[in-house]
Amino acid sequence: MKLDQIETFVVENAPPRHGGRYFIFVKLVTACGITGYGEIYNATFGPHLVAEMAKDVFQRQFEGADPHHIEKLWHKTYGAGYTQRPDVTVMGVLSGLEMACWDIIGKAAGKPAYELLGGKVHERLRTYTYLYPAEGDVYPNPALPNVYNDPDMAAEVALKAVEQGFTAVKFDPAGAYTIYDGHQPSLEDLDRSEGFCRAIREAVGTRADLLFGTHGQFTVSGAKRLARRLEAYDPLWFEEPIPPERPEDMAEVARFTSIPVATGERLCTKYEFSRVLETGAAAILQMNLGRVGGLLEGKKIASMAECRSAQIAPHLYCGPLVALANIQLATCSPNFLVLESIRRFDGFYADLLKTPIRWEDGYVIPSGEPGLGHDLNEDVARANPYKGNELHLGFQESPALPL
DSSP states (O other): EEEEEEEEEEEEEEEEETTEEEEEEEEETTTTSEEEEEEOOOOOOHHHHHHHHHHHHIIIIIITTTTTOOHHHHHHHHHHTTSSOHHHHHHHHHHHHHHHHHHHHHHTTTSBBBHHHTOOOOOEEEEEEEEEOSSSOOOOOOTTTTTOOOOHHHHHHHHHHHHHOOOOOEEEEEEETTTTBOOOOOOOHHHHHHHHHHHHHHHHTTTTTTEEEOSSSSSSHHHHHHHHHHHGGGGGGEEEEETTTTTHHHHHHHHOOOOOOOOOOOHHHHHHHHHHHHHOOSSSSOTTTTTSSOHHHHHHHHHHHHTTTTTOOOOOOHHHHHHHHHHHHHTTTTTTTOOSSSTSSHHHHHHBBBSSOOOTTEEEEEOOSSSSSSSBHHHHHHBOOOOOOSSSSSBBBOOOOOO
């Protein structure tokens, strides 16, 4: 079996754009006609350039190779150009290609990827959702009351999510995150954050866990101040309380608070996650399989975490193919905690797959179909090309200073 062809898709995410502005998909085809799909999670370059990068890496490292040789293909790409560094762009591209190889391997074997990575541990997977606006675009006018700045509106949306079946909800009301983080939270940020936890806890009671995000905004001392305000509401986690560069500093926050620290959406490879575990920076690892280096790398990280009594909660702020990879990893990982869901994997998310992800009463039921379990609906992908050149995500470009 040999890899023969690549095709890329840059797909505009239809409004309300849950999961980002666009998705970057890859399609690999073997010489014997087996097709595999993957997804690149990359926010550092324009999406069309990233798609060209995927073609370049395929032609240099993957074309003509046996897709079963994951380790060889991974290390060839990781070390290309005398690098051997966890570069976020290289790892995003590699993740998408590696994911597609697992889709092919599973289809060739007639087995879901999770059966080839250790076998099914979980019959169903607990999910959580971010609190999105009840109606309209995911990017509302920040000058107006909305689910991101109004505790009562957030509590109303949280209660609706719980009534749908979710047993955990995530929110990040701590203020703007900037290219100059970390900073100290303002008194307004502290009050708003505590107000969100209070209002949502009062609305959902003990029916759901609270997942508090910060996007790495704060200094160590600022994160401690915020954690102290949140502890009374018993969140399940305090996500990325400081920027990701120094896990040693994040470990200081983790030792200070009773709230479990979660981190990992911006990290790449087992090497970066090993530092998180060795320093005690986090008890919950949030690898994104479209960025971390793919499924096998995710499995290695999960196993490392298991040795440290840490759990995994695969991150998702991109498209449905990363969601499929997350499901494969979660299904075969004993230390799986909870899976990030884009609402109920419905709407455009479901349209992009030939068969939708099965979500029932707050849980995903893993597919028993081979490979990643679902195929990309290429007709829908082709009908929704993204023609812009924005980055997938961005930061405020001025310092976050108190008024």
